[in-house]
Amino acid sequence: MAEKNQPIREENEIQDEVDAMADAILNPEKEAGSDAGKEKENTADAGKKADAPAEESAPAAEEMADADEDDDEDDDDEDVYAEARRKAARRRRRRRRRRKKGRGVSCSLILLTLILSLSVTAAVTILALAKEMLGIDKDITEKVITIPEGSTTAMIAQQLQQENIIRIPKLFQVFSRLSGKDGSYIAGEHVVSPSMSYEAMVHELCSNHTDDRDYVKVTFREGLTLLGAAEILEENEVCSKNDFLFYFNAGGYGYKFEEYLPETSSLKFYAREGYCFPDTYEFYVDEDPQIVVQKIYANFDKKFTNADYKAMEAMNMTLDEVITLASIVQAEAPTISSMRMVSSVFHNRMNNSMTFPKLESDPTRVYAEDVIAPNLSIKNEIMCNAYNTYIQNGLPPGAINNPGKDAITAVLRPDDTQYYFFCANVQTGEIFYAQDNAGHEENLAAIKLQQAQAALADTGDGGNG
Numbered sequence: 001m002a003e004k005n006q007p008i009r010e011e012n013e014i015q016d017e018v019d020a021m022a023d024a025i026l027n028p029e030k031e032a033g034s035d036a037g038k039e040k041e042n043t044a045d046a047g048k049k050a051d052a053p054a055e056e057s058a059p060a061a062e063e064m065a066d067a068d069e070d071d072d073e074d075d076d077d078e079d080v081y082a083e084a085r086r087k088a089a090r091r092r093r094r095r096r097r098r099r100k101k102g103r104g105v106s107c108s109l110i111l112l113t114l115i116l117s118l119s120v121t122a123a124v125t126i127l128a129l130a131k132e133m134l135g136i137d138k139d140i141t142e143k144v145i146t147i148p149e150g151s152t153t154a155m156i157a158q159q160l161q162q163e164n165i166i167r168i169p170k171l172f173q174v175f176s177r178l179s180g181k182d183g184s185y186i187a188g189e190h191v192v193s194p195s196m197s198y199e200a201m202v203h204e205l206c207s208n209h210t211d212d213r214d215y216v217k218v219t220f221r222e223g224l225t226l227l228g229a230a231e232i233l234e235e236n237e238v239c240s241k242n243d244f245l246f247y248f249n250a251g252g253y254g255y256k257f258e259e260y261l262p263e264t265s266s267l268k269f270y271a272r273e274g275y276c277f278p279d280t281y282e283f284y285v286d287e288d289p290q291i292v293v294q295k296i297y298a299n300f301d302k303k304f305t306n307a308d309y310k311a312m313e314a315m316n317m318t319l320d321e322v323i324t325l326a327s328i329v330q331a332e333a334p335t336i337s338s339m340r341m342v343s344s345v346f347h348n349r350m351n352n353s354m355t356f357p358k359l360e361s362d363p364t365r366v367y368a369e370d371v372i373a374p375n376l377s378i379k380n381e382i383m384c385n386a387y388n389t390y391i392q393n394g395l396p397p398g399a400i401n402n403p404g405k406d407a408i409t410a411v412l413r414p415d416d417t418q419y420y421f422f423c424a425n426v427q428t429g430e431i432f433y434a435q436d437n438a439g440h441e442e443n444l445a446a447i448k449l450q451q452a453q454a455a456l457a458d459t460g461d462g463g464n465g
Contacts, residue, residue: 132168133175135201138194139164143253144294147205149187153177156185156205164254165194165201172198181206191291214285222278222404223330225371229276229402233283233292243289248272253294255301260309260319267386267397269372274323274399275300303405311412320398322411327399328389330407331363332422334429339410341433344417350394356420359389367400425450 131137145163147156153176157169166172175198176182184206192201216236220229226248230241249271251258257275264271277300283292304319312322325346333339349356368387376383387396419433421440425447432443 129168129171132166132171133198135193135195135197140193140195141253142191142193142288142291144189144191144291144298146189146298147185147187151185151187153182153185160192160201165192165196166198175199176202189295191288215282216285217280217282219280220276220278220402222407223327223401224276224278225367225401226270226273226276227371227375236283237285238283238287239289239292244292245270247289247293248276248296251297253290253297255297257297257301257304257319262318262320265397267383269375269383269387269398271398274320274327274402276402277303278402278404279303304408308408308412315412321395322408323403324395324399326403326407326411327401328359328361328363328395329410330401330403332361332424333407333410334424334426334431336406338431339407340413340415341417341419341431342422343410343414345419345422345433347411347414348417348420352420353394357393358391359394361389364389364396364400367396371400423447427451427454 143163143165145159145165147159151159153173154169157166157172157176160166160172161169179199179202181202186206186208188208190205190207192204196204216238218232218236218238220232224232226245227241230244230248233239233244234241251261251272261272276296279299281295281299283295312319317325325343328346329339329343333342346359346361349359365388368384372384372387373379383397385391387398387400389396417433418435421434421437421443422431423440423443424431428450432446434440434443
């Protein structure tokens with residue numbers, strides 16, 4: 001049992017020593033008072049001994065002599081015990097010294113480990129900051145960013161982080177301040193890359209290139225095909241048609257809408273047909289085709305709003321389905337006011353696919369025959385048929401043109417109707433709707449009659465002339 005209790009006694013002894021040292025340091029006057037008290041007690045004892053009678057009776061002397069003989073024997077035993085206690089005390093002192101030394105070594109090792117850890121952490125942090133400022137081990141892809149008017153350095157740094165150009169906005173702000181560039185940034189489009197150093201990036205953002213580079217304005221109308229857009233760019237010497245088509249369909253520039261696109265289908269003619277948003281753009285002559293693509297991608301990202309994404313999800317449609325249907329509506333509806341009605345017809349068919357499995361849209365057949373077939377290096381009848389909605393059920397694999405905002409809105413917010421058919425008089429732009437095939441046939445007959453009457457009227461006018 002003694003061995004089991006030994007560690008407890010040792011801990012208590014250590015705690016007592018610590019308490020005593022603390023007490024001695026915190027209360028030195030108490031220790032001094034204790035020593036003074038002991039001296040007084042010793043003085044008092046000495047005085048009592050001095051006051052004792054000098055003479056003792058004879059019987060008492062004899063008794064003391066007998067007691068001395070017994071004490072001699074007891075003293076021998078006490079000497080042995082005393083020596084044993086002294087040895088035990090020396091062993092305890094040696095153990096304490098060894099423990100103190102061990103604790104000192106352990107504390108030293110812990111302190112050394114802590115110092116090394118802090119040094120390594122500091123070194124790693126400094127290295128990471130240096131790599132960030134110098135653009136080391138970062139993506140080399142160039143990206144177009146547009147600095148709004150009145151942007152502060154903090155706003156620009158935040159924008160650069162959101163565009164994945166930099167990682168530490170505060171570091172950019174500090175660099176800008178120390179470089180004296182705060183307030184020198186120029187609003188407008190700039191081309192930067194994550195691999196740029198902060199110095200080169202700041203220089204680019206403070207530069208105005210509009211005065212020393214030729215640029216052209218290019219307009220893509222609603223319903224233009226991607227191939228048509230590529231030809232316009234080449235005609236205006238912005239970039240080559242093939243380079244634009246390659247990079248536009250490759251994608252991968254990190255724009256929001258790209259996250260919603262499905263994996264490329266083998267049945268798609270152009271992977272990103274439909275995403276070349278119709279608008280007027282400014283491009284530099286001999287522009288990098290990737291920069292051209294990013295400008296168009298950024299515009300689509302801006303025009304397809306958060307409200308559009310919410311409406312898309314509420315309709316349980318994918319982005320590709322929305323844009324594909326919008327391209328059909330764009331091609332079918334002659335006027336903006338008719339787009340929502342036309343959209344409702346296609347929605348009604350898709351929602352009742354058991355009765356109306358095919359959309360039967362003429363522009364899809366035209367796209368397959370006039371765009372896909374002539375531009376395939378190897379004939380692919382399966383792909384052409386997949387786009388022809390008179391043959392294929394439901395939506396085609398991809399868009400057939402690049403729809404505008406009105407057509408997209410019409411798909412996301414169609415009119416509420418019970419129509420499943422429509423036809424248009426291409427001469428007047430009037431559209432006729434029907435709930436069933438019989439009504440549709442009547443509308444077709446009415447259109448033919450209108451066109452015949454118009455032809456007769458034109459002939460009569462000619463004869464009178």
